[in-house]
Amino acid sequence: MENNRFCVIMCGGVGSRFWPYSRKAMPKQFIDFLGTGRSLLQLTVDRLEGIVPLQNIIILTNEQYASIVRDQLPEIKPEQILLEPVLRNTAPCNAWAAWHIKALNPKAKIMVAPSDHLIIKLNDFKDSVIRAFEFLENNDAIVTLGVKPNRPETGYGYIQEGKNVDEYFSMVKTFTEKPTKEVANLFLESGEFFWNSGMFFWGVDTIINAMRTYAPEIAEIFDHANLFYGSPQEQEFIDENYASCPNISIDYAIMEKSQNVYVQKVDFGWSDLGTWGSVFDNAPKNRDGNVTPNTRVLAFESNNNVIAAQNDKLVVVSGLNGYIVADTPDALLIVPKNDEQKIKNYVNEAKTHFGDKYL
Amino acid sequence: MENNRFCVIMCGGVGSRFWPYSRKAMPKQFIDFLGTGRSLLQLTVDRLEGIVPLQNIIILTNEQYASIVRDQLPEIKPEQILLEPVLRNTAPCNAWAAWHIKALNPKAKIMVAPSDHLIIKLNDFKDSVIRAFEFLENNDAIVTLGVKPNRPETGYGYIQEGKNVDEYFSMVKTFTEKPTKEVANLFLESGEFFWNSGMFFWGVDTIINAMRTYAPEIAEIFDHANLFYGSPQEQEFIDENYASCPNISIDYAIMEKSQNVYVQKVDFGWSDLGTWGSVFDNAPKNRDGNVTPNTRVLAFESNNNVIAAQNDKLVVVSGLNGYIVADTPDALLIVPKNDEQKIKNYVNEAKTHFGDKYL
Numbered sequence: 001m002e003n004n005r006f007c008v009i010m011c012g013g014v015g016s017r018f019w020p021y022s023r024k025a026m027p028k029q030f031i032d033f034l035g036t037g038r039s040l041l042q043l044t045v046d047r048l049e050g051i052v053p054l055q056n057i058i059i060l061t062n063e064q065y066a067s068i069v070r071d072q073l074p075e076i077k078p079e080q081i082l083l084e085p086v087l088r089n090t091a092p093c094n095a096w097a098a099w100h101i102k103a104l105n106p107k108a109k110i111m112v113a114p115s116d117h118l119i120i121k122l123n124d125f126k127d128s129v130i131r132a133f134e135f136l137e138n139n140d141a142i143v144t145l146g147v148k149p150n151r152p153e154t155g156y157g158y159i160q161e162g163k164n165v166d167e168y169f170s171m172v173k174t175f176t177e178k179p180t181k182e183v184a185n186l187f188l189e190s191g192e193f194f195w196n197s198g199m200f201f202w203g204v205d206t207i208i209n210a211m212r213t214y215a216p217e218i219a220e221i222f223d224h225a226n227l228f229y230g231s232p233q234e235q236e237f238i239d240e241n242y243a244s245c246p247n248i249s250i251d252y253a254i255m256e257k258s259q260n261v262y263v264q265k266v267d268f269g270w271s272d273l274g275t276w277g278s279v280f281d282n283a284p285k286n287r288d289g290n291v292t293p294n295t296r297v298l299a300f301e302s303n304n305n306v307i308a309a310q311n312d313k314l315v316v317v318s319g320l321n322g323y324i325v326a327d328t329p330d331a332l333l334i335v336p337k338n339d340e341q342k343i344k345n346y347v348n349e350a351k352t353h354f355g356d357k358y359l
Numbered sequence: 360m361e362n363n364r365f366c367v368i369m370c371g372g373v374g375s376r377f378w379p380y381s382r383k384a385m386p387k388q389f390i391d392f393l394g395t396g397r398s399l400l401q402l403t404v405d406r407l408e409g410i411v412p413l414q415n416i417i418i419l420t421n422e423q424y425a426s427i428v429r430d431q432l433p434e435i436k437p438e439q440i441l442l443e444p445v446l447r448n449t450a451p452c453n454a455w456a457a458w459h460i461k462a463l464n465p466k467a468k469i470m471v472a473p474s475d476h477l478i479i480k481l482n483d484f485k486d487s488v489i490r491a492f493e494f495l496e497n498n499d500a501i502v503t504l505g506v507k508p509n510r511p512e513t514g515y516g517y518i519q520e521g522k523n524v525d526e527y528f529s530m531v532k533t534f535t536e537k538p539t540k541e542v543a544n545l546f547l548e549s550g551e552f553f554w555n556s557g558m559f560f561w562g563v564d565t566i567i568n569a570m571r572t573y574a575p576e577i578a579e580i581f582d583h584a585n586l587f588y589g590s591p592q593e594q595e596f597i598d599e600n601y602a603s604c605p606n607i608s609i610d611y612a613i614m615e616k617s618q619n620v621y622v623q624k625v626d627f628g629w630s631d632l633g634t635w636g637s638v639f640d641n642a643p644k645n646r647d648g649n650v651t652p653n654t655r656v657l658a659f660e661s662n663n664n665v666i667a668a669q670n671d672k673l674v675v676v677s678g679l680n681g682y683i684v685a686d687t688p689d690a691l692l693i694v695p696k697n698d699e700q701k702i703k704n705y706v707n708e709a710k711t712h713f714g715d716k717y718l
Contacts, residue, residue: 313688314691314709315690316379316692316709317693318701318705319695320693329672330670330673331674331675332673332674332686334675334677334684335675335676335677336678339678342677
């Protein structure tokens, strides 16, 4: 294994699409949706085995999740967990990680990975990651992973490939936001567009230079702390200064502006597992077509449901088809799979009526 | 209030039609189905206010429910709670109650009431009870309450009236078991048949004599203990001998055989509340037609459901119509109201798979 390889796992996200399973206090990345016995975060770390040394994994999360991260990843040392005092999107957290890692190893090559995605084909994933790291050896590049689309998905961003480098790599022509159905269909037909997996690779100097060029107001803050990285003053400095970073995504701050951005076209069974429906699509189904991760279910004349409950709870369903049933100790959701985009509204409604109690 | 008036509340029943709310350890009579803040048992006691002195109320229950009864009825003294060591149906428990009460007051007139029924029109109920007690003053009689039927219900037993005594009372011609739909229709059309409410009235000597005549094997046991009633030996005697009583209902042992059985025709909004559907029929409905006893529900495009959860749990339902949703900490049931008769089968299935864990 290359000791210069690092991986930054972004683990500070919140979201309500998996309510009531995901909560402000326990977001999606910490939950074992598929019933594998490992949370999405744990699976993300597991996938790096043999590619990135354990001591080179950096977890970026919000300080309110520190104890969850420590509990779920006992193999990660406390000093590998960087705690953001406030939410500031992905540009500031990647800047912090880069400056922090540079102090550890100025030759570092960094992979950035979300903590809440699903990857099915582990070997293909590992090949792709190694290929990206190797590409960085010979190129002052930012590498993205673009997933070959199999449907006109409107829930993902897309990367359009430009000039080919070789069989796997191309220059990036454009990044696009989530498209309409019509546009997504055009993207799929064209063959030029790939799902933006949110995974990036860069050399530590490449990203720091890019920050200095395209996001100087961020770079300035982290350049200020050069004496502190790796010392007890680092967290103190962050606690005092992190909030003054602009709230901006790495895509917008860097990726869309840099000239040396490449896409590696990959196909490793990726899903951002953004909704209960995608859990249904990706998880193993029972004989009756229900998905029941880690849950004791007796289903009678009931098919194509996602049924999730906790702690050995028994769920008996009868005559229920195509629903999401998600049960937690203090909240139960029953909603047709087709209406899952409304879950956010329901959560807002719950907030209106009951404040933060169920969030 | 008449100090000779007693009420025996039968409170030992078990049943699975209200699973997962009702459990072996917490049967239906102890649950607040209607969200009134009082369990069915508590409502049964409340209804006697002003008719039967509190100290003349006798609760008959299984010893496993002793602490629930004490918790729910702190106004009832421990010596008013008779604890059956084993289940032996309604003839033995009514025999015990009769012999026990005779030792307290040989002139007692006894009302027997189930603990798990619903009565809506409280004043009409009280009038009927007083009328029955008064009837016993002048008649060596067993009085049943027959509820005027409003539909061809197949879930109830029926009482056929015979010769009229007066506006309210008739002799009983027959008791019948739960009829088929066709028979229930005939019953309704005839005007001669009334729902058997399971409430009975008798003088203490009347019932003891009837026992000696029609159920001598039971009478013999309780006659044996005449020196013990009211003493510490009473429970000891019961613990040793109760199991040798035949497992037989009061209807079969006494009512169907006695010659002096009367029916008072009543109409006080009675339901035996035997199913979730009857809870739906009897409980107040929200604007959207859902019944949500004691439960925080946000319902979107969802109507005509019974939704019950506990402890401030929030239930969010969407696109659900005509279902029973019954949630407890360790079990959740979702079943169409029309299939509620299958709940027993589901509970048996749960037993097959998981033993007693969820019963």
